[in-house]
Amino acid sequence: MSAPHFSPGFQAELQQLFTWRRDVRHFRTDPVPETILAGLLHTACLAPSVGLSEPWRFVRVDAPSRRVTIRANFARANTAALSGQSGDNAQRYATLKLAGLDDAPHQIAVFCDTDPSQGRGLGRGTMPETTVWSAIMAIHTFWLAAAAQGIGVGWVSILDPAEAASTLCVNPNWRFLAYLCVGYPQEQADTPELERKGWEHRNPARRVWINR
Template sequence: MSAPHFSAAFRQELEQLFIWRRDVRHFRTDPVAESVLDGLLHTACLAPSVGLSEPWRFVRVDAPERRAVIRANFAQANAQALTGHNGDDAQRYATLKLAGLDDAPHQIAVFCETDPTQGRGLGRGTMPQTTVWSAVMAIHTFWLAAAAQGIGVGWVSILNPAKAALALSVNPNWQFLAYLCVGYPQEQASTPELERKGWEYRNPARRRWINR
């Protein structure tokens, strides 16, 4: 099988996908079709992984009681985070909606099996954390695949990871990495919400090489 040719038009559309991929915080409540969700998982598993270890573990969180525990976890962590900001920062932080936990129809926790037998340890001898990095690559692949279909993803990072893992009753050897809210966004934008609300701005210096 010969490799495909990616046209200039495709490359331009791919760049638009990168530009319009957002961390979504405001969701519609109508669900995504199960076949579409299954397709996103399939695409996510095309991500590269060290030694072909595929260490990611995607966990659907559908049970209301488990979602309620995660929601309480977020509320506690968010209240603690607010105390770390003062003055204008505290006011800005208080206006941000930092989770889609109330509206997003789908919630997905992502874990990493940090020392899987699959891959037989290849590439992990000196940098064992590469399994975690591989799982993060799968998250990003899932995110881009979702954005390409007009589906929003929001990464809820304001959580106590140990409590989140305990609430989901998974393998105790799995490392909690991400809690994703998934659904159709209420609105779409080509710039981050944090930038639109004045929290932070992209730094042009990050787009330049550091030469040594």
């Protein structure tokens, strides 16, 4: 089987996908069709993984009681984060909508089995963290596949991870990595919301090679 040829037109559209993929915080409440969600999961599992270990574990959070507990977890963590800000930063932080937990129709937690039997340990002897990095690759693949279909993803990182894992009652050996809000965005933009609101800006110095 010969490898596919990706045309200049496809490459240009792919660059657009990278540009328009955003961390979404404002969602519509209408759900994404189940067939599309299943397709996104299938695509995410095409991500590379160390030793072909496929250590990612995607958990659908549908139970209202668990969602309420996660929301309370976020509220406590967000209050603590706000108290750590001062001056103009505190005012800016207070205006940011940092979670889509109230509106996003789908919530997905992502865990990593840090020592899976699959893969037989290949590539993990000196760098065991590669299982976590592999799971992050799956999250990114999911994110890009979603963006290609006009679906938004928001990563809620302001959570107590141990408490979140306990709430979801998963294998205690799995490591909590991400809590994702998923749904159709209220608006689309080619720049990060944090940049549009003046919190931070992209740094051109990060787009250069460091030579040694």
